[in-house]
Amino acid sequence: MKHDDNLAGEMQRRGVSRRAFLKFGSYVASLMALPPSAAEALAEGLAAARRQSVIWLSFQECTGCTESLTRSYAPTLENLIFDFISLDYHETLMAVSGEAAEKAREAAMAANRGKYIVVVDGSVPMKDGGVYATIGGRTNHQILEDTVKDAFAVVAVGTCAAFGGLPRANPNPTGAVPISTLVGGKPLINISGCPPIPEAMTGALAYVLSFGKLPELDHLGRPKAFFGETIHDRCYRRPFYERGEFADGFDDAGARQGFCLYKVGCKGPVTYNSCATMKWNGGVSFPIQSGHGCLGCSEPDFWDQGGFYRPLSTPLGAMGPALAGAALAGAALGVGAALSARSHQKSYLASAEKEKE
Amino acid sequence: MTSPCAASEPIETGAGFADALISEAIALVERFAKTGETATIDLGGLPMSNRDRAELDDFLGRGEVSANIDVIGRTEVWETRFSGVWRVRHFGGAEVATDLIEIAACPKILFADPRDAESAARGMAKALELKHGIVETPHET
Numbered sequence A: 001m002k003h004d005d006n007l008a009g010e011m012q013r014r015g016v017s018r019r020a021f022l023k024f025g026s027y028v029a030s031l032m033a034l035p036p037s038a039a040e041a042l043a044e045g046l047a048a049a050r051r052q053s054v055i056w057l058s059f060q061e062c063t064g065c066t067e068s069l070t071r072s073y074a075p076t077l078e079n080l081i082f083d084f085i086s087l088d089y090h091e092t093l094m095a096v097s098g099e100a101a102e103k104a105r106e107a108a109m110a111a112n113r114g115k116y117i118v119v120v121d122g123s124v125p126m127k128d129g130g131v132y133a134t135i136g137g138r139t140n141h142q143i144l145e146d147t148v149k150d151a152f153a154v155v156a157v158g159t160c161a162a163f164g165g166l167p168r169a170n171p172n173p174t175g176a177v178p179i180s181t182l183v184g185g186k187p188l189i190n191i192s193g194c195p196p197i198p199e200a201m202t203g204a205l206a207y208v209l210s211f212g213k214l215p216e217l218d219h220l221g222r223p224k225a226f227f228g229e230t231i232h233d234r235c236y237r238r239p240f241y242e243r244g245e246f247a248d249g250f251d252d253a254g255a256r257q258g259f260c261l262y263k264v265g266c267k268g269p270v271t272y273n274s275c276a277t278m279k280w281n282g283g284v285s286f287p288i289q290s291g292h293g294c295l296g297c298s299e300p301d302f303w304d305q306g307g308f309y310r311p312l313s314t315p316l317g318a319m320g321p322a323l324a325g326a327a328l329a330g331a332a333l334g335v336g337a338a339l340s341a342r343s344h345q346k347s348y349l350a351s352a353e354k355e356k357e
Numbered sequence B: 001m002t003s004p005c006a007a008s009e010p011i012e013t014g015a016g017f018a019d020a021l022i023s024e025a026i027a028l029v030e031r032f033a034k035t036g037e038t039a040t041i042d043l044g045g046l047p048m049s050n051r052d053r054a055e056l057d058d059f060l061g062r063g064e065v066s067a068n069i070d071v072i073g074r075t076e077v078w079e080t081r082f083s084g085v086w087r088v089r090h091f092g093g094a095e096v097a098t099d100l101i102e103i104a105a106c107p108k109i110l111f112a113d114p115r116d117a118e119s120a121a122r123g124m125a126k127a128l129e130l131k132h133g134i135v136e137t138p139h140e141t
């Protein structure tokens, strides 16, 4: 493959016309809720772009993010992004290992100085000199600093990279920190979620490739197109919430009728993500549609919010002030319900514990 | 852990979206007829129920033209029973990835791009040379 050619040239040699770019542009514009006219601009931008060098670093993580991104539901269309990037380093996906792998990373950095994108999944342990995660004798922190210094932009994929995630959960034994605290002033996109929605990753990368700049981000560095609304804003159970019709447990009459899951711990009102509209597994369902509340996995410190099955408004102490405010504003009807739900919660948790024994 | 809570289907009542979209399309077709300005309505981000979609499909129907495009998966294009009002449905695998109403003489995706045609001209010339080359190569028996 000739690396000096643009993407249109590369595709043309494989017998694929510019219709592919128009189709992909329509898809991304639709994903990102851009005006349909943006489809053509995206298509033209992508067609004229060169293959984007991407270096993917994995730190304290579970590989769930990579699993999510490589198992997209629209393989022909969504995987096209892998034709538009050159994944020059990814420990899980690359064939080489050891020194040869490190050489590949160094070669990609040298060849694309100032132009490559660093994607990171996982948080970085800083305690005790970072000894809790090392690769080839170097700490995650050293590898990150070294790789990011000549990058064009950084994409932190998954809640561990974006906000610290599970490794940073109380008591944070390794001193884990999010990527944003270690990359200085480099342009950064956070695609949070545990795991993140693959379309959010595809959309953000395609946008950067087409327009050469970052998409519009929220105050936590997440693309507004995917994180601009809460799960609650677009939840199909919302009419039940508005009417004050709540499931009190996972096996009661309300649950069977599809009532709102607020009282059984749904964090939808304070969680910004696209699950309610994009859904998972090819649009089949999302957690709330399967009968379980949202865990709030795309928000900072979601492991430490006082329990996945506790109603939102009760343990506000653990939340940041902005989240707490949102919870109160968004849950006017739910607050009273939440208080009365505590007793149901306790009995549900107690019976669940008993079942385990 | 499997939740004993019954999974529930999203509510399937029509939200009146079909009528609102049809009114929007009428205004856009009127503008197209007067000025030639094209427009696209993306059905993707709209909170339409399956019933809304079925209602819209029934109303728009199918007209004289339909085409299948085979590019990074399937794309179906058809003119509705209303001239100048097209449906463009892109698939990624078996799933609908993008669902559009286009108001135009012809949806853009059906046109051949002149830059593709430029390389097609070169490709055709090469293919012709090759054809002659193959024809003129004597058979080795």
Ligand code: SF4
Binding pocket: A231, A232, A233, A235, A236, A237, A238, A239, A241, A259, A260, A261, A262, A266, A267, A268, A269, A288, A293, A294
């Ligand atoms: S609280 Fe949860 S289940 Fe209820 S409407 Fe909001 S997001 Fe949906």
Ligand code: SF4
Binding pocket: A193, A194, A231, A271, A272, A273, A275, A286, A287, A288, A293, A294, A295, A296, A297, A298
């Ligand atoms: S529904 Fe909530 S917990 Fe589940 S994936 Fe979406 S944001 Fe995360």
